[in-house]
Amino acid sequence: MGQENNYILEVKDLHTSFFTDTGEVQAVNGISFNLEAGKTLGIVGESGSGKSVTAYSIMQILAETGRITGGEVRFHGEDITKWNKKQMQKFRGAKCSIIFQDPMTSLNPVFTIGSQLTEAILLHTDNNKKQAKERAIEMLTLVGVNEPESRMKQHPHELSGGMRQRVMIAMALACEPDILIADEPTTALDVTIQAQILELMQDLQKKLGMTIIMVTHDLGVIASMCDEILVMYGGRVCERGTADAIFYHPAHEYTKGLLRSIPKADNMNEKLIPIGGTPINLLQMPEGCAFCPRCDAAMKICLKEKPQEFRVGETHIASCWMNIKELYEAQEGERV
């Protein structure tokens, strides 16, 4: 990794905390990753793992009590955590857009689809009103909304969930951002509609060549969409690597457990092997590895020391003591 690289986004040791009346909650605790242009990164984890907060931190759209407390987010090499409000405003929308789980809450119910879309376009480009309107219709056609002219005059509540998500995507892509962050974009949708939206996102990526960050808890969605995967637990990175590496050679006990616990074609008639315990309480983080209270293979060292990020493949990184144990035992074996 030299200074000259083609990473569109580099996140280095990002820390984000929420300051609540019960104390500081470290939602993101030292996340690093690099993202090449045109690729799809999947961030997977359960609720409270900090996956959405990571996405919001990149966009700097955290709730009032939240603050980035450390680290860098570099966009084309520039640290955007140092940018002022005006620069960030330009960044959001023009360079990087986000779509949310529930399109209803991100669309304003009193305005028509058309007026919201054209407004978004006018805000970030120097198009005039007529051009903006044409562009809006063009975008709606692009995302597969039928009869875009008449849809422009409709209000959000007149559309179905899938249509609304399409409109959201159209709005997010209206200014041709370099990065699209999708925060659980299909969780609220039915399977057949989810398939439509995923298909659409893949098509658009091919057409427009944008970079996608996909935040989800659904391993199925991740497997079908992403080139690279970041597995998070308790605000930390467990493992990061290519989709194949994560699914076929997982190197973290949490990823392994997760893959064992989901029903798949080959374990339909067997019992699932669940991960025990309850999800982590961010207010009471363990001293060592965040996952160790629930880990079947937990060792003494896991209780005491946070595992560092170890490189276990060319592009595969995992933070689990188990890998070191295996190495240690192999070495001991050789000595004997």
Added chain:
Amino acid sequence: MSENEKYLLKVEHLKQYFPVRRGFKTIPLKAVDDISFSVKPGETLGLVGESGCGKTTVGRTLLRLYQPTAGRIVFDGDVLFDSGEQYDENGKVVLGADGKPVIGNKVDVNMLPYRKQMQMVFQDPYSSLNPRMTVEDIIGEPLDVHKLYRSRDERREKILGLMELVGLNAEHAMRYAHEFSGGQRQRIGIARALAVNPKFIVCDEPVSALDVSIQAQVVNMFEELQEKLGVAYLFIAHDLLVVHHISDRIAVMYLGKMMELADADELNENPIHPYTLSLLSAVPIPDPETARKSKRIVLEGDVPSPLNMPTGCPFRTRCRYATEQCAKEMPQLTDRGNGHFVACFNK
């Protein structure tokens, strides 16, 4: 469906319409429209479909949380509800000389004694437990209502027994529901349903609100409880992989109608109905290799509004095989052998 097999629950031609006001007119929303199925003792019947297809309504109507519009519900040999219409072997209502349906014996029993035998586990572990009650009181409520104990000590003992059964720590009995995580809350909900020792439990999307790593815990618990207690489930969900894993048979619903019903493995390997086919192919498989290879059958368009249902088969507006006949009438569920029932003219 051969008659000599023993059924725990049998539902025939169940209809559940809700009146919806549109201006001055009241029109019926056909949430469940003429569906029939049965559940054997100790079996799990999976019920899948997209949101708004009426699967939740089926569960609630069975437990008589709604008053059914028409149909017949038989539980353990007792008729719980019968609106009295008669049906011929083609599934058509028998009409009298005056052109109106012949109405036979109407039945509508008091459900209270049956509430001890049929229970429900709810979807949202956050809203299904009263935040102002302790775990002990939540699990104890069915015991109180049906007076299933003689002394305070016996009540407590039963509650602790139930908590142990679902894997909850007895020390937590005096805690409030809001202090627990989603998975633990769902365990509390299951313990509440089990308190009356039911034979049949409707599980209404019990794992869909849970984290992936917790889902397996709860799915396993359902399976273990079934082995231990011999309870039958109607397992309602939209996650086909989970339903396939837990169910013996699976029924597929679309817009209030039953589309296909078959053994879980049979349905997965050999789906017949075009809707089932696209539903199965739309499920994202958690395996990059398969995901790259397989091509989704992406359905065009959206689910029609249940207030404005297409005539005939409701799926025809999105179906590749739709013909004129589909617009005229709804195909009946027919046996394609091996207990595989399909409602389609063209497949």
Added chain:
Amino acid sequence: MQGNGNEELKKKQFLSAQVDLSKFNSAQFEAATDEEKKQQDVMGESTTFFKDGMRRLRKNPLAMASIIILLLIIVTIIVAPHIVPYKYYEIISVDGVRDKSASNLAPFTYSKLETQYMKKTGEKLFPHILGTDSLSRDYFIRVIYGTRVSLSVGIVASVMVLMIGLLYGSIAGYFGGRIDLIMMRIVDIIYSLPDMLIIILLSVVLNQTLAPFIAGTVLESLGTNMISIFIVFGLLYWVSMARLIRGQILTIKNNEYVLAARCIGTKNGRILRRHILPNCLSVIIITTALQVPSAIFTESYLSFLGLGVSAPLTSLGSLANDARAGMQSYPHRLIVPAVTICLIVLALNLLGDGLRDAFDSKLN
């Protein structure tokens, strides 16, 4: 996972380049016991909803200040009459003789007769903290009694409003359908009446009709005006409370735990008692707390118009009304009751807001 040996080998190469294995010993790689794991995974302190809310309330400085002010006022109005030797209806007299010079005294001054008396006997008379009014009555004790009356009107009226509203609203909300439709139309009708006009008319009418009924009972000492104020409040202001409770119940009714209770076979009464009402309790308490100041305001307003409690009993509003005449010469007589009303109303409003912030689950 797939037993890919090549992959394993690569992994080892990568790892050994990064890790200095001599730092580790085999003890560190022993499996951790369940005990040890459990220690890391503790459940938080058990907090009830109430405790949690109180903790939040205690952190709100405005609400805490309001509580202190209200407590001070309440302690004063309870204790003061036992210390001050004057009565609110008593015209100052010295040695059994009515003291005509004692009218309109300034704070902390004595009348001529009193000064003479003190000189003569050497006994110290209790000071007139706020002076006297035009009828030679000790003003401080009148303010104390006025505050007593105003506060109790506020509280009793709010409790009446609460009880009627709760009963009406919960029936309409829980049973819904046609019952709800009819009951809420009645509410709409009452809502559409101009309330001040009704209050004034009702107080006039009730004043006359109530007198024979309460003659000779404890209620008589309160006066017909006071009782008619209670009735008027009860009859008019319950509507907003009923609407609010109905709305609350409609939302709570849709929670799955109510459905679960019905599924268990729980009877309606028990569902209302155990599941619905406890969950709208916070809203009920907050609204009642906010109802008290509005009742105090209306009472003061009515008293100011001369429709309040009957003389010689007084309330803060009628004290202010009486003080109007001598506003320029004796401004403190207007300022003191007015400031007291403001303090009470402000404190109750802030407390109500604080309670809402602390207990309303929607805001958390």
